Structure formats: structure tokens, C-alpha cells
Amino acid sequence: WITPGRVPVSVLRLPRGPDGTSRGFDPNSPRYQALSSSSISTAGSGNRADLEREQQGRVELRERYLRSLFAMAGHTVHFTMYERVNVSASFDASDIDILNFQVSNLQTPLGVHREALLRCSDIISYTFEL
Amino acid sequence: MSEWQRKNPLEWQTYVNKEVKVTAAEKHEYKGWVLTIDPVSANIVLGKLMEDGKISVSVILGHAVKEVEIGNEGDDEMKEQLAHLFMPEESKAYGQEELERRKSSLKTWLETNHIPVTEQGESQRTLCVAGVLMIDPPYGPEDCSSSNEIILSRVQSLIQGHLAAQE
Known part of the structure; x- marks a missing residue:
């Protein structure tokens, strides 16, 4: 009778997920600081009342x-892309940074793609009717 | 990054509800009423009333914006129409009493499910769950807001269940 030895199991460490308060535009959050120079603009004044007003405006626009x-x-x-490419598709979802759109039945000159991701950096404009 | 993308939310807000002409990359031009500008991507959302009564929405991506010229300012009726365009339908249909009833019914129900809930805001109209999620009138699943999407989705499905049970 052999008792199974204690085989060390390697620990898989997953990256830490966003904590409850760090997902938005809190200027102290790691996320804000990572993005701030590239995609989140601010008047940058240290005045608390100004910051408050700016945050309120940001909330309404967002x-x-x-x-x-x-x-x-x-x-x-209907998507107007660079280089005079026009495609249309059924819109499904976007990521929070508006970097990619997930669409279905993308109609392209080469045929129809059932599912596709469009990079927003390739798009000039998009239009739909309500 | 372009000058347009570097603007701050207060500057962008001055464009809302105005008629503009946007010149974009590759000489594309767009005209319409500004519904909003996304403060993350600087995308401009324009609305235009079509002849058949439908509304055409065009969005120019922030990185492609070259120039924005401001034209007319919308009258109050136009502003009202623009503000409600994307809002959930039912938000206009409830009276004060009905809203109060919906609020207390949801509050009681959340409390019976051991979910901590408080009332906040002007005249206590917003329900606040565990300090991280807000439920505004008329207190449906679409009226929840939270920066924690896991809690958001859990509470939304709870409210969905609550409404379904009432019917």
C-alpha cells in the first residue's frame, strides 16, 4: 500500500481583475492612469469644484x-472605412474603450462573414436608422 | 492625437444640441444635430430627421474628425426630442404615485432577499444597493447603473425576476 506522495502542484496565478471601484474614470485608478494620456482628456486643473463639474459633464456625455x-x-x-471601403453589418457589441465592434452578417465585396470584429481605428463613420 | 480628441468634456458639451458640419478623414462631410460626444473615444453622434419620419444617426469616429463647424442652436422642442432619442421608452409614462409604489415594492423585495439597500439623491428617488449600484426611476433592469458589471448583471436579473413574478 503506497500512500500517494504530496506532489507539488504549480499555482496558476491569474491576473488580478478590476476591483469594484477602478473601472471608471476615478483619476486615481490604475486604469485611468494607464489610459489618461491617450484616450481620456481633462482640463487638468486641480480645483475640486472644476473636476466635479467636468466629471458631471463626462457622465452625461458618456x-x-x-x-x-x-x-x-x-x-x-453602414460603416464607412478608410480607402473608400463601405460595408454593412448587424451591430452586436462594443468594448468599453470603443476600440472594437462585434458585428454579425458583415457584407463585404468578397462575401458575407457570419461574425466579425471591426477595429474602430479602421472606421471613419457609421450610420444607422431608428 | 488631434486637437478634437484633446478637448475636455466641458468643451465637448458646448457642441451638444447644436447643428454642425463635420469634416472627416478622406474629405467625408456630415451634417446633423449633435446628440453627444463620447468622452472616451471623442466620437461625435449626429442625428438627422429623415423625410419618412425616421431618424438617421451618424457617428464620426474621434480619430477621423478634422474639423467641426457650429451652426444653429436647437430650440427647446428639438432639445427635448434629442435628449429622449436613446432613452428607454417607459421612463416618461409613470406618474409620481406609481413610481413611489414601484420603488417601495422593489426596496422591500430586495430587503427580503438580504440585499442592503438605501435611498439617495433628491427626494430619495434613487435606490442604492450595497453602495455600488444605483437604481433610478422607474426602477426597471435598464435603470441600474454600476461600475461593477458583475454586480450590475446580477441585480438586473434579480429585478427582471421580481417584475416577472409580479405579472
């Missing part, structure tokens, strides 16, 4: 934008 994405889900959207 909420409207997120709701516009929500309204677009399931609709046919």
Missing part, C-alpha cells in the same frame, strides 16, 4: 453615448 450603442444593437449599420 451615458448618452452608451445608450446610443444600446439603441444600435440588432440594427443594420
Whole structure:
């Protein structure tokens, strides 16, 4: 009778997920600091009241934008891309940084793709009807 | 990064509800009423009323914006219409009493499920769950906001269940 030895198991460490408060635009969050120079602009004044006003404005603009994405889900959207490429597809989802759009039934000159990701950096504009 | 992308939210807000002409990359031009500008991507959302009564929404990506010219300012009716365009339908249909009833019913129900909930904001109209999630009138799944998407999705499905059980 052999008792199984204690075989050391390697520990798989997953990267730490976002904690509950660090997902938004808190200027002290690691996320804000990582993005701040490239994608989140601020008047940059240290005044607390100004910051508050700016945050309020940001919230209103952002909420409207997120709701516009929500309204677009399931609709046919026409995309104008660089180099005179025009495609249309049914919009499904976007990531929070607006870097990629996930779409279905992407109609391209070469045929239809059932599922696709569009890089927002390749898009000039998109249009849909409500 | 372009001058447009470097603007701050207060500067972008001055464009909202105005008629603009946007010149974008590769000489594309767009005209319409500014619904919003995404403060993360600087994307401009324009609305235009079509002849058939539908609304055409065009969005120019922030990185492709070359120039924005401001034209007319919308009247109050136009502003109202633009503000409600993407809002959930039902948010206009409830009376004060009905809202109060919905709020207390949801609050009681959350409390019976051992979820900590407090009332906040002007005239205590917002429900706050565990300090991290807000539920605004009319207190449906679409009225929840939270920066924690896991809690958000859990509470939204709870409210969905609560509403389904009532019917």
C-alpha cells in the first residue's frame, strides 16, 4: 500500500481583475492612469469644484453615448472605412474603450462573414436608422 | 492625437444640441444635430430627421474628425426630442404615485432577499444597493447603473425576476 506522495502542484496565478471601484474614470485608478494620456482628456486643473463639474459633464456625455450603442444593437449599420471601403453589418457589441465592434452578417465585396470584429481605428463613420 | 480628441468634456458639451458640419478623414462631410460626444473615444453622434419620419444617426469616429463647424442652436422642442432619442421608452409614462409604489415594492423585495439597500439623491428617488449600484426611476433592469458589471448583471436579473413574478 503506497500512500500517494504530496506532489507539488504549480499555482496558476491569474491576473488580478478590476476591483469594484477602478473601472471608471476615478483619476486615481490604475486604469485611468494607464489610459489618461491617450484616450481620456481633462482640463487638468486641480480645483475640486472644476473636476466635479467636468466629471458631471463626462457622465452625461458618456451615458448618452452608451445608450446610443444600446439603441444600435440588432440594427443594420453602414460603416464607412478608410480607402473608400463601405460595408454593412448587424451591430452586436462594443468594448468599453470603443476600440472594437462585434458585428454579425458583415457584407463585404468578397462575401458575407457570419461574425466579425471591426477595429474602430479602421472606421471613419457609421450610420444607422431608428 | 488631434486637437478634437484633446478637448475636455466641458468643451465637448458646448457642441451638444447644436447643428454642425463635420469634416472627416478622406474629405467625408456630415451634417446633423449633435446628440453627444463620447468622452472616451471623442466620437461625435449626429442625428438627422429623415423625410419618412425616421431618424438617421451618424457617428464620426474621434480619430477621423478634422474639423467641426457650429451652426444653429436647437430650440427647446428639438432639445427635448434629442435628449429622449436613446432613452428607454417607459421612463416618461409613470406618474409620481406609481413610481413611489414601484420603488417601495422593489426596496422591500430586495430587503427580503438580504440585499442592503438605501435611498439617495433628491427626494430619495434613487435606490442604492450595497453602495455600488444605483437604481433610478422607474426602477426597471435598464435603470441600474454600476461600475461593477458583475454586480450590475446580477441585480438586473434579480429585478427582471421580481417584475416577472409580479405579472
